[in-house]
Amino acid sequence: MVDVKHLKLIVEIDRLGSLSRASKELNLTQSALSHQLKNLEEYLGISVFHRVGNQLLFTEAGKELRDKAKHMMTEFEALELKIQEIKASQLKRYVHGYSQQEAQRLADQASTVAEYLHYDSIWEEESRILEVGCGVGAQTEIIAQANPKSQFVSIDISANSLEIARAKIEEQQIQNVEFRLQDARKMSKEKDGLFDHVFICFLLEHLSTPVELLKALKHLIKPGGTITVIEGDHGSTFFHPDNAFAQKVVSAQVALQRKRGGNANIGRALYPFLNEAGYKNIAVSPRQIYVDGSKPKLVEGFIKNTFTAMIQGMSEGILSEGVLTKSDLQEGIRGLLRTAESDGVFSYTFFKARAIV
Ligand SMILES: C[S@@+](CC[C@H](N)C(=O)[O-])C[C@H]1O[C@@H](n2cnc3c(N)ncnc32)[C@H](O)[C@@H]1O
Known part of the structure; x- marks a missing residue:
């Protein structure tokens, strides 16, 4: 031919x-x-x-x-x-972008909420685990260190992010991770049962067809193996003092992500999505991050450096798509930061699901 x-x-x-x-x-x-x-x-x-x-x-x-x-x-x-x-x-179109600030935010987010999200991110020794959408390796370093006898293959479509991830893992002298530039939606030709487990964090929220990805990953997992998915849900956000502009800003972020084909409220849908994709024994565990003045580390790490930093990082998109006016956006960001004062309260819930293939 x-x-x-x-x-x-x-x-x-x-x-x-x-x-x-x-x-x-x-x-x-x-x-x-x-x-x-x-x-x-x-x-x-x-x-x-x-x-x-x-x-x-x-x-x-x-x-x-x-x-x-x-x-x-x-x-x-x-x-x-x-x-x-x-x-x-x-x-x-990827809503958070790949800036240096976003890399820093992902690292802050991962370390701040690690104890809430990862106290049970433990797989049996000698497992082969596929991490999908590893980004700059913020979760990778945590789960790889917690499972030193397992091997991780961590993939992403951003070559730049992978470079940052590789450097971080090398610096920490972590030996059990291999990074690959790979689109998770294009793994149908990979061998069946290549991995014992799959781990996904903060990726499905950016996809227009998350169930398709969940289905596409199934054949890579050995029979009896598991998939773990962690996603946020912006609808779970509440705070004190309440502030209409801050609420508007959160809704604007949800609207922008929807415009770009994602779903910032996906946490609540993990059970139905995994179910639709054909996974079994699905168990969803909400992980509430409750912050008040008695938790200065979370005030800094979560209210300021994770949640508000995320909104600040998306300001350009929010304004250019006309989702909110500049003054409403600024007022909203001030409202969010106000909750970081000593009488403020902030709550956000992540959802962690585990299911068997
Ligand atoms: C919000 S980041 C999360 C990164 C990391 N999991 C964390 O929690 O810090 C989402 C990542 O998914 C990656 N991504 C998006 N679509 C992907 C795809 N189809 N295949 C692999 N990675 C993808 C993006 O490049 C980005 O690095």
Whole structure:
């Protein structure tokens, strides 16, 4: 069958004018290149080249093929560029973005709420665990350290985030994590039962079809293995002193995420979604983060550096999508920060679900 490899070969020989230069360019030995040409000619039943000494001259049929091949390679390159562009715009649509501040916020969030979310993130020794959407590795370092005898494969679609994650894991001298640039929605060709367990944190909220992802991951888990999913739910937010602008800001964040295809209130839907995806023995455990003046670490780490920082990080999106006016947004952020004073109270609930495949 003629494939892209053959077309590329013809185009390169034409461009470079000799077999030896084309073989270098294509990283092939000259004999491998000659062999591929022979195969192509045999398959087509035509001669593509006259061989005159060391030179290759296109036959009339070869010229036709060359011109068609050039056209198709141009189309092919345009397609590759288009795919790159689509990928980049998908990343842009990712509501939290990939800024340095967001990397810091994810780290603050993970360490602040670790004891609430991860006291039971323990799998049996020697497990192989797939972490989906690991980002900058904020959860990775916690769960990898808590399970030193298990092996983690942590994937993400952001190469930059993975670089930060790798550096962090190396710095901590954590040995049981392998990072991979991989789209979780494209793992259908991976072997069945490759992992004992799957772990997902704060990813489903960004997907327009979370159930599809949950279904797509099932075949990767060994029979009897588990999936663990942690997500937030902005509808669970309440605070004192109450403030209409602060409430508006939280709703604006939910609206923006919905506009971008996600669901910031997904925590409450973990049970039905896992059920729809066909998982068994689903157990959902709400993890309430209740903060008042007696918990200065949470005031700093959660109210300021996690929740309000998240809203601040999304300000540009909220304003550019016209979800809220600038003055309402500023007033709302002031209202959220007000709850961090000594008489303030803030509550938010995460949902952690575990199910068997
Ligand atoms: C909010 S971050 C959470 C990161 C990390 N789990 C944490 O809790 O700190 C969501 C991550 O999911 C990644 N992501 C989004 N879609 C993905 C996909 N289809 N496959 C793999 N990763 C994806 C994003 O690039 C981002 O790094």
